[in-house]
Structures are given as C-alpha cells and as structure tokens.
Amino acid sequence: MGFTVAELLRTENLAKMKLLCGKKGIQKEIKGVTIIEAPDIVKFINGGELLLTGLYAFKYCSTAEFAEYIEEIQKKQISGLIIKRGRKVEEAEKKIGLLQEFADRYDIPLVEVPFEISFQKIMCFVMENIFNEEVTKLKYFKTTHDNFTALSLSQGHKKNPVGDILDMLNKLIRNPVALYNQNMTCYAAANDQIIDFQLSEDAKEYDPGTITNYRYMRQEGENVQYIVQIRLNVGVQMYLVITERDSIFNMMDCIAVENAIVALQYEFSRKFAVSELEKKYQNDILNNLLNGKVTSSGELKKSTALLGMDPDGFYRIIVFGVANEGRKQKNINEKLYHLNYLEEAVKQHMTGAKIHRDMEKLVVIMTADPDQTQVECRKELKEIRNLIQDAVTRQNKKLKVKAGVGKMVEGIIHLQESYKEADDAFSFIDIAGDISEEGTSYLMMFSDLGIFKLLCQLNDPALLLEYVPESLQKLYNYKKPQQEDLVATLKTYLNYNQNLSKTAQDLYVHYKTAAYRIEKIAKITGMDFNNANEMLAVRIGLVVYKMIEDYNKK
Template sequence: MIFSIRQLLTTETLKMAKILGGKEGLNNEIKGVTIIEAPDIVRFINGGEVLLTGLYAFKSSSLETFKGYMDALASKSVAALIIKRGRNVEFSERKIEMLVNLAEEHNMPVLEIPFEISFKDIMSLIMENLFNEEVTKLKYFKTTHENFAALSLSLNTSENGIERIIDVLSKLIDNPVSVFNYNKVCLSTTNEDINNLKINDTAEQVEIGFYSTYNYLRQRIIIDGNERNQYLIYLNITADMKGYLVITEINDAIDTMDYIAIENAITEILHECSRQYAISEVEKKFQNDIIYNLLNGKIHSKDQLLKSTNLLDMKLDGNYRVLVFGLQPARADVYLDFDSKTQHTNFLNDAINMYFENARIQNDIDRIIVIQEVEANQKEEDYRKEIKIIAEKVQQYIKQHLKELRVKAGIGKVVSGIINLPKSFKEAKDAFHFADVAIEISNVGISRIILFSDLGIFKLLCQIEDTNTLLEYIPQSLQKLYNYKKTQRDDLLLTLKTYLERNQNLKKTAKDLYIHYKTAAYRIDKIITITGIDFENPSEVLAVRIGFIVHKMMENLNSDII
C-alpha cells in the first residue's frame, strides 16, 4: 500500500498545510523525505522524496540560478515540496511564485506550513509510514548524512560553515546547539542565551543506543528558572584544536533519531573545523609575517607598505598604538615551563580577541601583540580608563581558567601613520619590560598595565640595552649586597626590599616576612655593615630603590624574555 501526498495531508501534523500549487500531483507516492539545506542536495535525490525547505539554502541565489535548481529537482520526479516562510531570503515572493508555476507544470505539489511546525516532526511522520523501526533509522542516517554532505559541498571560504551546520542540526533535533572551543569560549550558537559553558562534576556519560566513537555527557543546568538536560560531546579536531558540541534540551527530549543527526553533524563539524584551521594557520602565518615586518621596520618600499596595509585591512595614514600583553605568576614560587607558557598564552589570546575591537592581534609564543586603531584626539586619561576596563575583563577571564596568573601589559604611545608602528612597538616593549619589574618590586593590584608615557625617568633606562651600562645605575652599596655570600644574600635582599617598601618600619617589615622583630633588626644591622647604606640619607635610599629596579631590568635583559 502506497503512502501518498493526499494521505499525508490528512494527518494531524499537516492539517494546517496550504496547497499553493500542483494539486494534480496529490496522489504522488512518497518514497522518502529530506530537508534542503544546500542547493547541492539535488545530486543525492533518487526520486519520490518529499523535500522540506525554508528556502534559506537559496537565500542569495539569483532568480535565474534558483530556476535552474528547481528544474533540476523537478527532473528527479520529486513527490512534493513543503515550504515555510520566516527567514530573510532575497526575492522570496518571486521565488515562491516560480515554485507554484513549476508545480503546475510538473504535477509536483507545493505545500506551505506554519513556521512553528517542525520539519523533524514531518520527517518522523513520513518515515514511520514508510519503514519499520530499523529501516527508519538507516534511512534517517542516510538522509541526514546526505544533507550535511550537500551542505559542506556548498560552503564557500568566506562563510561560517560551523554556524550553518549547527543551524541545520538545531532544526533537525528542535533544540539549541552551540559550539565551544577548549577554553569554553562560544564559537557559534543557535541561541544567544546559551553562550556560556560550565562542565559540572555531576555530568554523567550517556549510552546513545548504538556504537559511536564519541563520548556523550549529560548534565542538568538551570535556564530561565527551569532545570534542563544539556548534552556535551568532546571534539578532538587537531593536536592544537579541541572543543565541545553542546545541545541543550529546551523543546523536545533527545531521542535515538536525534543522536543519528548529531553523529552526522559532528562528522561535518570536524571536517569544517579542520578546513578552517588549515586556512587560519596559513592566514595567521602570512599575517604574522606582515605584522612582524611592520613592527620591526622591515618594510622598505612604498609599494610593499601599501600591499601590507591592504592585506591587513589597515589605513596607511591611520592612528595606532601598540600593546604588548603577557601573563605573570601571582607568586614567586610558581614556575612556568615553555609548554605551559604557550598554553596559557592561548587563553590570553582568546580573551584579548573577545574584548578588543578594530585591532590586529599576533600570538607571539609567550606574549600577545595588539595593534589598536585609536582616535587621534582621544585624551590620555580617557584612554587610560578605557584600557583599564578592558584589562579588568581580560583579567577576569584569565582568573576563571588560570587562577595563579595575572595579566600585565605595556602600551606604546599613539603614532600617526602605519610606517611609525616600530616606535610605538618599542615603547610598548619597554613599558612591558617595566611592568614585569614593577610587579616584582611592589604589590599593586592583580594586574599591571603600564603606559609608556607613565614611565617617567625609567624611559631613559629603557633605552639602555647594555647590562654593563645599566650596572652603573646600581649604587656600589647595593652591588656589595648582590655580591655577598649566596647562602645569606637572598634573605638580606628580601629584608632590605621589604624594609624600604615599609618606609623603614622594622615592626611592619618583621610582620611581612613572618620573622621576629629582633631578627629583622639584626638583618638590617648586618646590611648596614656590609653595604654602608645610610638610611637617614633620602637621596641614598632613593638610589637603592632605583638600584633594585635596574637590577631586575638587567635580569630580564639577560634572560631575553623580551
């Protein structure tokens, strides 16, 4: 017994359907069903299918191109076309009119349904009438696989393929879908209310009823005051690229058919992510090379400069400043190896990409370099407030993932014209260098953001890159302490530094160092004996304070961290 379009229209699901054209084909036999999410689906059609579409696959097609697609579908003897409006499609009314004409010509019914009717419900209804349970699963797997394959074939390089894939999946399972990277930053979502991810300790593994190479976790979350199921699938894309596919059960309960659609979507998401990763790596390498040459003054011709600015989409005569960001351990006993620095810098890169607009960003292993376009007439105090807010947001993001680290940054002055970027970059590096020193010798806040214009006298010291010359700015008294016996030197240096920070208050110094007052007094007396520092002489005390800073700058130069 055949299942026809006429019989389909008698079901509860399709009772609100309106026949736009092709009534002569209502007795057409239904042999299958699929959703049109890409024009290329025509190559997967065998004939006799009911096609479901919101016309979004043809949203930018010209009328002539659209007619070509429809003629190709009609030549496959499609059983019927079911459409629903509601999305932004160019020439939608004219395209529907063309469909109606095609329907009359080929006896291919065109039905319109209300937007709220789910395509998933129609697919389930048709398959239940055509096949037994096992065949239905196989047919559904084939249908969803072909749909996602056709979608992948239709994507162009400028299109957000992941967004298109999860949009199709969301329609198939009638629930919101989101994709997050490994750092739990939302890359794409079909529901803007679901753009945060937290994996609970109570998340449990789910058996989906058939073999899968992916692990499904389910957890309970609260959305709009209601407790919902949320499903998480870990995506291992490349060695450097991982993430999560997240499905939140808001409308329908996830069933076996949904898992089939999810499996096929994952395959295409992995393909698309791999494609995007390959493209981004090439672009990143190319862009990084251009940025490196711009920042280091290695572009020597006007033609090369024009080409570089065009490739980066930057203005030749724009106003820019350079910022150098990095991460600093909150405690002196926290050591970061090379791999840790690289991984943590990736977190920092994610945060900076989130909060900086109109900027070019370069990941430079253990630091992030930002070229920020700014208003030429912006007041320094206004920019200081703006960058402080951004830095606090970046710090909050880092704190969620890396509690033991804090953000530091050096910021160069505004330069006019892209040719002058090396000057701002040098200033940003100098300020970044001093930020590292400032964190070492003080306890001022969780993050440290230094503008080059704030360096004062240290601008002069930043110009000196020879450690022997810098050594001349460390008073002989302090040099004697640095050269003292190593077994005692570190305690004495820490005591002296703390003593100066506490304005030569022995009681506060002892408290900060968790030592007895008499021990602190003994150490200060010993420091006086070794160095001859006169703590009653303000000029000498200031020289020692500066000496500590210069010594730290020398350490940084020797370790070549900049």
C-alpha cells in the same frame, strides 16, 4: 507494493496535507525521505525519495537557476515533493509555480503541508512505515548527515555558515539552538534567537541514547536545557545548547545534533585555515611596520590599506603576555595554549585593535586619543587589562596578564618607536614592584620608568653592573646561605622607608630578627642607612641587579 504517497495522504497523524498536483503519481512507492536544505543534496539522492522543502535552500537563486535544479531532481526519479510556505524566499510563488509545472509534466505528487508541521515528524513517520526501528535510525542518521554535508559543501557563497548549520538543526529538532564559546558568550544562534544560558554547577550527565564522542549534560531552569560540550578541530572548546521549549528532546534529535557537530567542526576547520592564512599575511605586514622594515611610501600606503589603518592616525602599542604563577611553564605548547586564551580575551575587550603574535607575546596596536591625558590613559588601560585578566582567569586561575605600554605616536611610520618602548616596559613588569609606588604591578607604562629608560638602552650585563654601588655588590657576592634572606630584607626595608616594624610584618619574622639582619647587612657592606644619596643608589642598584638576572636568563 511498499508504502506509497497515497497512503501518506490518508494518514490521520498528518492531517491538513493538501495535494496540489501530480495526482497520477500518488501510487508511487516511497523508498526514502530527505529534506532539501542545500541545493547540493541532489548529489546524495539515490532515487525514489520523497523530498521535503520550504524552499529556503533556494531563497536567493533566480527562477532560471531553480528551473535547472528541478530538472536535475527529475533524473533521480523521486516519488514526490512536499512543500510548506512561510519562509522568506525571493520569488517564492514563481518557484512554487515552476514546481507545479514540473509535477504535472512528470506525474510527481506535489503536496503542501501547514508551516507548523515539522519535517522531522513527516520523516520519522515515513521511515517507520518503510523500515524497521533500527534501520529507521540508520536512515535518519544518513539523511541528516547528507543534508549537513550538502550544506557544508555549498557554504562558499554564504555570509553566515555557522548560523545556517544551527538554523538547519533548529528546523530538525524544533527547539532553539545556540553555540557558546568557552567564556559562555553566545557565538551564534539559530534564527539569531539568543536564549539565556549559564552552565549550572547542578548540570547532570545525560545519556543521549546513541553512540557519541561528546559529553552531554542536562540542566533544569525556566526551560530544560541540553548542553553538548564539544572540542572543535581547531582546539577550541564550545557548548552547543538546546533549549527544550517547543518540543520534547529525543534520541532522533541527538542523531541530528551529532551530524550538526560534524558540520560545525568542518566549518570551523575551514574558517581556521582561512584565518591562519590571513593572520600570517597580516602578521608579516605588522612585523615589518613594528620593526621599521617598510622602506618606501608606496609600500607603507599598500600596507596600511590592507590593514584598514589610517597612515596618519594616532596609535599606541601595548605588549601583552601571560605568566603562570602556579608553576614554571617549560612546555612551549602549554605557553602557546595560554597565549590563545589571552588573544581571545584581547579581541573581546579591544575591538578593532590590530594584533601581532610575537613568540610568547601579543603586540597590540590600538587607536589613541591625542586629547587624552596621561592619567586618563593609564586609568583606561588598567581597566582594559583587568577585564582581560578576568576573561583569562575564567580559563586558568593561575595565569596573570602582564602589559607594557609605549608612547602615543602620530603616523604608522612611527609605530616602531612606540613598540620599542612597550617592549622595554613589558620587560620591567617582573621588577615593577621595586620601582612602583603600588608594589606589585602587572601594567607598566614606559613613561613611568624614569631613570630606567636610560638603562633600557644597555644590554650588556657588564655595563649595567657599573650602576650598582660597590656596597650592594658586596651583599650579592656574600656567598652564605642567608644571602637571599638579607637581600629580601634590604628590599623590604627600603620599600617601607626603613621602618623595621613594617619590614618584620611583611616578612613574617620577629622585629629583632629584622633588626639583626639590617645590622648584618651594614656590617657586610658598610652601607650608611642615614645617607639619602647612598640609599637612592642602592635602590637603583637592586633594580639593575634584577635586570642583569633577566639578561642572563635569555
């Protein structure tokens, strides 16, 4: 005869166990042990197991449903049941009463243990008595794997699947557990118990003592923390953080962690698939609204209802993008990867805004305040853009966030107008320094474009060239090696109101070099730098040339 329930009850290490009923069955051999954390675990039971439950897996089911489940358990010929009270479970006492009736009927020992005794301790003790050390590890791996798998398969009706996975892990390893995203923001925590966490530069590599595909780290603080760096199947990097507060973290805990990560990967893959379908559907609706493809009031009403937007509300469009200032982005996958950083940051700092992905840009529909002044709006948007930039910088220091802003419109039917302006303003970001008083700018409002609003209507380089003074065309047609230096000098000279000293300082050249270049420009082009009207035309022409270059790149 192997290890029996009677021997378990005589164990000094697990004192305070109380046999409630089923005494005739205490000589049954324990052939395995598992925790019931999801009703579907019955599918993974082979027979002869000792089952542990706090009834949490049945917290919402009715007593009739619970009675049906008990009968399914009996078909597996289990060796015993261990329960503990303390969790909030609907009709808990009635369900325990059903268990007692079941145990008496089939001579199955029903044992109650105090809430403070961890199920992992009981599992490990039982396994040590029925298996050798290596088999114990394998059995524990299978037990935790089966429980997390059962939990994953039963997630369809649950409100917080990720939280449930962390709750189960918390019960297995008896320490606070939380999941943090790549911005070090807490995504979810066991029992909603958020623990302070910041990845330290002093965090050291940690060997979990078991085969793993993940990177473990350990850092010391008020409590020792173990960090598992994981890349989920959807390309998202996260950190699973275990705070060693209530129990010593050990290798068996690592086994539970490994299986929890598999369950998290499954759940995030499922959520990603559902999210992609929802985004695709939402993207199609937003695309129609932004491009004026909604043809009837009925379609408009249906679209706004699906998006949860007020058809008569006030809205403003912002077009966001990122540029890698470190090097040119030639790989489309790299661009899309960087756009993911941007989208996550926008969602974080523009809660409630609707986001439409358009190739390498994000089109954001934000609710606008009709009583807000232009100055207040510009200030608010700059602050938002800066917050988004900070979030993106944490992922890649060389990425710069650009934003073009359209006018406020009343009614969703007019979103197309704001979108057109925002897209035009976005296209001017790269040349904003040529028309902005602040120099290089990463946020451009269409209302700030002035005369360039008219030029946005032109998309023919030949027509745009008509707005470039003949004198400036001569400079651009000057096919000599120093042509680029002369153009740069002219731009800088005009930006500093024809101040040679500041021009030389900005270009890091000698004062005489700057003066020589200006004389050279005057000789090549015939420009009259004392003619204010001509200089205004030249400044506009410089911007137009940049527009022509951008059109030619498309």
